Amino acid sequence: xxxxxxxxxxxxxxxxxxxxxxxxxxxxxxxxxxxxxxxxxxxxxxxxxxxxxxxxxxxxxxxxxxxxxxxxxxxxxxxxxxxxxxxxxxxxxxxxxxxxxxxxxxxxxxxxxxxxxxxxxxxxxxxxxxxxxxxxxxxxxxxxxxxxxxxxxxxxxxxxxxxxxxxxxxxxxxxxxxxxxxxxxxxxxxxxxxxxxxxxxxxxxxxxxxxxxxxxxxxxxxxxxxxxxxxxxxxxxxxxxxxxxxxxxxxxxxxxxxxxxxxxxxxxxxxxxxxxxxxxxxxxxxxxxxxxxxxxxxxxxxxxxxxxxxxxxxxxxxxxxxxxxxxxxxxxxxx
Numbered sequence: 001x002x003x004x005x006x007x008x009x010x011x012x013x014x015x016x017x018x019x020x021x022x023x024x025x026x027x028x029x030x031x032x033x034x035x036x037x038x039x040x041x042x043x044x045x046x047x048x049x050x051x052x053x054x055x056x057x058x059x060x061x062x063x064x065x066x067x068x069x070x071x072x073x074x075x076x077x078x079x080x081x082x083x084x085x086x087x088x089x090x091x092x093x094x095x096x097x098x099x100x101x102x103x104x105x106x107x108x109x110x111x112x113x114x115x116x117x118x119x120x121x122x123x124x125x126x127x128x129x130x131x132x133x134x135x136x137x138x139x140x141x142x143x144x145x146x147x148x149x150x151x152x153x154x155x156x157x158x159x160x161x162x163x164x165x166x167x168x169x170x171x172x173x174x175x176x177x178x179x180x181x182x183x184x185x186x187x188x189x190x191x192x193x194x195x196x197x198x199x200x201x202x203x204x205x206x207x208x209x210x211x212x213x214x215x216x217x218x219x220x221x222x223x224x225x226x227x228x229x230x231x232x233x234x235x236x237x238x239x240x241x242x243x244x245x246x247x248x249x250x251x252x253x254x255x256x257x258x259x260x261x262x263x264x265x266x267x268x269x270x271x272x273x274x275x276x277x278x279x280x281x282x283x284x285x286x287x288x289x290x291x292x293x294x295x296x297x298x299x300x301x302x303x304x305x306x307x308x309x310x311x312x313x314x315x316x317x318x319x320x321x322x323x324x325x326x327x328x329x330x331x332x333x334x335x
Contacts, residue, residue, distance in 0.1 A: 058304055059101065059304065060073040060074060060075060060100075060101040060102075060300065060303050060304050061073070061074045061303070061304075061306060062074065063283075063284045063285065064284065065104075065132065065222065065251040065284045065285065066221060066222060066245075066249050066250045066251030066252070066284060067221065067249045067250075067251075068162075068163075068198075068199055068221055068222070068251055070103075070104075070132045070162070072103060072104040072132055072284060072285040073101050073102050073103050073104060073285070073303065074279050074285060074286060074303050074306060075102055075275075075285070075286055075288060075299055075300060075302075075303035076102065076104035076105070076106055076253065076285040076286060076287040076288065077094070077097050077102050077104065077105050077106065077287070077288070077290065077296075078106050078255060078287035078288055078289045078290075079105065079106060079107040079111060079116040079119070079120065079289075080107075080108070080111040080112070080116065080289050081289040081290065081291045082094075082111075082112070082115075082116050082119055082290075082291070083291055083292070084112050084115040084116060084118075084119050087119070087122070089292075089293065090119045090123065091119070091122065091123040092293055093290065093292075093293050093296050094119065094120065094123040094124050095123060095124060095127075096293060096296055096297070097290075097296050097300075098124060098127055098130050098131060100296070100297070100300040101300065101303075101304075102131075102296075102300065103130060103131045103132060104131065104132045104134070104253075104285050104287070105120060105124075105131050105132070105133050105134065106134045106135075106224070106253070106287045107120055107133075107134070107135050107136075107156075108135055108136035108138075108167055109135065109136070109137070109138070109148055109151065109152055109155075110136070110138055110167070114151075114155055117135060117152055117155040117156050118155050120133075120156055121155050121156040121157035121158070122157070125156065125157035125158060128158055132162045132163070133156065133158065133161055133162045133163070134161070134162060134163035134164075134165060134201070134222075134224075134253075135152050135156065135161055135163075135164060135165070136164070136165040136166070136167035136168075136203065137149065137152075137164065137165070137166060137167055137184060137188070138167050138168060139184050139187070140166075140174060140177035140178050140183060140184050141177070141182055141183060141184060141187070142182050142183060142184060142186045142187035142190070143182075143187065144184065144187070145166075145184035145185075145187030145188055145191075146187040146190060146191060149161070149164060149187070149188070149191045149196055149197060150196070152164075153196060159195075159196075160195060160196060160197065160198060161196065161197045161198070162197075162198050162199060163197070163198070163199045163200075163201050163221065163222055163251075164188050164191065164197040164199070164200060164201070165200075165201035165202055165203050165222065165224060166178050166184050166185065166188070166200075166201070166202045166203070167203050168203060168204070168205060169202055169203065169204050169210060169211070169214065170204055170205055170206040170207055170210060171206075171207060171210060172210060172213070174210075175210055175213060175214055175217075178202075179214075179217055179218055185200065185218060188200045199221035199222060200220060200221055200222075201220055201221055201222030201223060201224065201251070202214050202218075202220050202222075202223055202224075203223070203224040203225070204223070204224075204225055204237075205225075205226060205256075205332035205333070206235065206332060206333055206334070206335060207235065207335075208225075208235055208236065208237045208239065208240060208241045211223055211225060211237065211241050212240060212241050212244060215241075215244055215245060215248060215250070220250060221250065221251060222250060222251035222252075222253060223241070223245050223250060223251070223252055223253070224253040224254075224255055224287070225237040225241060225242070225252070225253075225254065225255065226254070226255055226256040226330075226332060226333075227242070227254035227255070227256070227257060227278045227281050227283060227286070228256055228257045228258070228259070228260060228261075228274065228277065228278055228321070229269075229274060229277045229278075229314075229317040229318045229320070229321035230260035230261070230321040230322070230324055230325040230329070230330060231256065231260070231325075231330060231333070232318050232321070232325070233318070233321070233322050233325035234325050234326075234327065234330055234333045235333050238281055242281060242282060242283070243282075246282050251284045251285075252282065252283045252284050253283060253284060253285050253286070253287055254278050254281065254283040254285070254286045254287065255286075255287045255288075256330075256332060257274055257275055257277070257278035257286060257288065258271055258274055258275070258288065258289075259289075259329075259330070259332075260321070260324050260325065260329040260330045261274055261321070261324065263324070263328075263329040263330075263331075264324050264328070264329045268320065269317065269320055269321070271298070271299070271302065272298075272301075272302040272305070273317060274317070274321075275288070275299065275302045275303070275306075276302065276306055276307070276309055277309060277314060277317045277318075279303070279306050279308075280308045280309040280314060
């Protein structure tokens, strides 16, 4: 039995240049984006975010992952918090997720000491064609990235990974290292040529300007960034990064839509409301951490009932969420 260890805190405490935490005003780009999201109605808003409505009532809506050849259910499984100490429960959660229409699995070697990758390989490797598989590397050098890809393939019990992401790039030093001549991105390019991975992505938690710079310097296939009603108030990735990625045809995965609320948010809001907030942004998939079978089922139900929120609904959720929009609750925004 694999012991449960606390989630990693590698996104915390990185030495970076100071930037203002809170936005004092809403600039033209954000104002225009929010106006478009609400004014045109549900059908038009759905088209803007690339939403393919389900063919049958009760099915999960799907969105194309940028230029990648996969239509993902709007809800993706973020596996960092899997209850890996209970193998039976973990297996049932992953299999149930597939059965209910989740077809995007996001993981990383750093999640619980490799245990989450191992759990995916054990539980659902026999259903590999049913899901898009994304994992990550914290290596910043070519050799380290290649080694992590090879190790992940073994743990995941697969011959290829759909998306390999350079993980937690939260300052310019990390970005420079990963994109340098001997950097991680060149290791991933080598793995791609060998057929071990299909696409290369990047993730960032803390600094929108770092990911924006990454998009200027390398042709990434995907980004994974925080999106929530609370994140709006603290170094918001939805302001400039998401519109830029959408313009470039890059897949946009969102994360941490419930985390600030779970850490200390108002119980006047529900998980469904906050999931619908994030899904109303132009993300291709929303990764969500789940710790129980009940959470899998309830989050799937929220995804199935999703309708794009109006401008006024988005504003109301942001207003309520502002009270917990602190770096104590949103720890990934700390520098």
